[in-house]
Amino acid sequence: MSASATAAPERRSNLLSLLSLGATPSRAVRGGLQVASLLIPLLAWAAIAALGFVDEKFLPSPGAVFRSLTSMAESGILFEDILASTGRVFGGFLLATVLAVPIGICMGVYPAICALCEPLIAMLRYMPAAAFIPLLIIYLGIGEEPKIALIFLGTIYFNILMVMDAVKFVPKELIETTLTLGGRSRQVLVQVVARYSLPSIIDTLRINIATSWNLVVVAELVAAEVGLGKRIQLAQRFFRTDQIFAELIVLGLIGFTIDMGFRLLLRLTCRWAV
Amino acid sequence: MELQICNVSKHFGVGSARKTVLDRISFSMQSGEFVALVGSSGSGKSTILRLIAGLNQPSSGRISVDGEPVRGPGPDRGMVFQKYSLYPWLNAADNVAFGMRLQGIKAAEIRERTAYFLEVMGLQDAATKLPRELSGGMRQRVAIARALATNPSVLLLDEPFGALDLQIRESMQDFLLQLWQCTGLTVLLITHDVEEALVLAQRVHVLAPNPGRIIRSLDVTLDKSDLDQLRLSGEFLDLRRSLAGSLRQLESALC
Numbered sequence: 001m002s003a004s005a006t007a008a009p010e011r012r013s014n015l016l017s018l019l020s021l022g023a024t025p026s027r028a029v030r031g032g033l034q035v036a037s038l039l040i041p042l043l044a045w046a047a048i049a050a051l052g053f054v055d056e057k058f059l060p061s062p063g064a065v066f067r068s069l070t071s072m073a074e075s076g077i078l079f080e081d082i083l084a085s086t087g088r089v090f091g092g093f094l095l096a097t098v099l100a101v102p103i104g105i106c107m108g109v110y111p112a113i114c115a116l117c118e119p120l121i122a123m124l125r126y127m128p129a130a131a132f133i134p135l136l137i138i139y140l141g142i143g144e145e146p147k148i149a150l151i152f153l154g155t156i157y158f159n160i161l162m163v164m165d166a167v168k169f170v171p172k173e174l175i176e177t178t179l180t181l182g183g184r185s186r187q188v189l190v191q192v193v194a195r196y197s198l199p200s201i202i203d204t205l206r207i208n209i210a211t212s213w214n215l216v217v218v219a220e221l222v223a224a225e226v227g228l229g230k231r232i233q234l235a236q237r238f239f240r241t242d243q244i245f246a247e248l249i250v251l252g253l254i255g256f257t258i259d260m261g262f263r264l265l266l267r268l269t270c271r272w273a274v
Numbered sequence: 275m276e277l278q279i280c281n282v283s284k285h286f287g288v289g290s291a292r293k294t295v296l297d298r299i300s301f302s303m304q305s306g307e308f309v310a311l312v313g314s315s316g317s318g319k320s321t322i323l324r325l326i327a328g329l330n331q332p333s334s335g336r337i338s339v340d341g342e343p344v345r346g347p348g349p350d351r352g353m354v355f356q357k358y359s360l361y362p363w364l365n366a367a368d369n370v371a372f373g374m375r376l377q378g379i380k381a382a383e384i385r386e387r388t389a390y391f392l393e394v395m396g397l398q399d400a401a402t403k404l405p406r407e408l409s410g411g412m413r414q415r416v417a418i419a420r421a422l423a424t425n426p427s428v429l430l431l432d433e434p435f436g437a438l439d440l441q442i443r444e445s446m447q448d449f450l451l452q453l454w455q456c457t458g459l460t461v462l463l464i465t466h467d468v469e470e471a472l473v474l475a476q477r478v479h480v481l482a483p484n485p486g487r488i489i490r491s492l493d494v495t496l497d498k499s500d501l502d503q504l505r506l507s508g509e510f511l512d513l514r515r516s517l518a519g520s521l522r523q524l525e526s527a528l529c
Contacts (some may be wrong), residue, residue: 171357174359174361176327176355176360177359178376180348180421181420183373188374272362272405273362274365
């Protein structure tokens, strides 16, 4: 048997081979592509701004945005805004999670509870959270409460339904095994159903917290003293597009950090599932 | 311990959709016995096991353990399923300990019993491994250990080796038989595999499908000191052929 007869076909090294189905690029190639994903738009932006195709009033240069970012950071507004917005997001989202997880688990496990709740939730889900803003202001005023309530309303239904779906993937055998080992309902729900679904629940939260970020900006546009969304609105009034860009980038970076935080949490708590 | 299944029937559905899955099943077994139920798919053999486990209720008839009717699942009737039998987030030792923890047994005793059952099952080296790191045969051994650790009076096995390769299946059969011979377990095994039933059980009930009913019961009095020898012996092969024949006849009668 000669080696050449069984040699693997020569590896194609052109870029197109990356798009053949089932191809898995090496670590280095993947890392490079990920860097390019951010670097290419940044360079394009810099080039367009530098060449002066667009009025600087409409498209500030990366340098101008960076200067605006540092000056906001130095004056302390930036951190005040970040603190205010993240506080609202975490407040509303935490509330929505604390309620949604047990409700979703019960709906997933007990068909009767599911039948009782699902039609209502399915309908409420289609009422845009932003449409509740006037009501929330009438009921709760213009302080922190309506903003937190908006984020709560905008995420709880999705959290419930996605937790419910996750729970339905718990193998029936696992629940029944627990019963034959002497497990009581509560033990089954907490120690088996919730534990088995934990990876999917964390993933659900990771996806849905993005909605909270959208909503916090909407809430702050309506009525707020501080916050990233509020700052954007003020910047519009003074035609400070550089500030708007800076705030948008901060919003993106915080969201990205939260996403990574959830991924890390998943890896730390559910080694068996990743 | 005496497990009695007395005139048990089970229907699913209502009205015209009503289907009789089990029709007046009766048998009993005593402590230390190894009984197998053999049947093809549709014979309701898993349903019988679920009724005994208390996971479903019979439509009529009576199931009792030592005269006490079965009302729901409990650790006196340990069960092992064919698939998804382990908690994937727990290592082998914690899987074995899980049932004991549910019952609030003292930590020191749990540790001791877990170590004992891991050793009996030949799983000492697997103690800290997650289920996904174990082979299919090892997983089923952990599942059996976990069921035994809560000290059940009968072990219910629902095609426990059905998903394993032939060779591993045979070695698991040898292992289970040894375990039974050494520890005096009481085992009720469900299988579609005539050979498995004959190799392992002292008594075999053959189930006919649609509706599921016992059509033949036999005591197996083969010499089980050497299973490899047994699997090739004429007496065993004749018995196997005869049982497989009656199962096949039922199948063709349906077509």
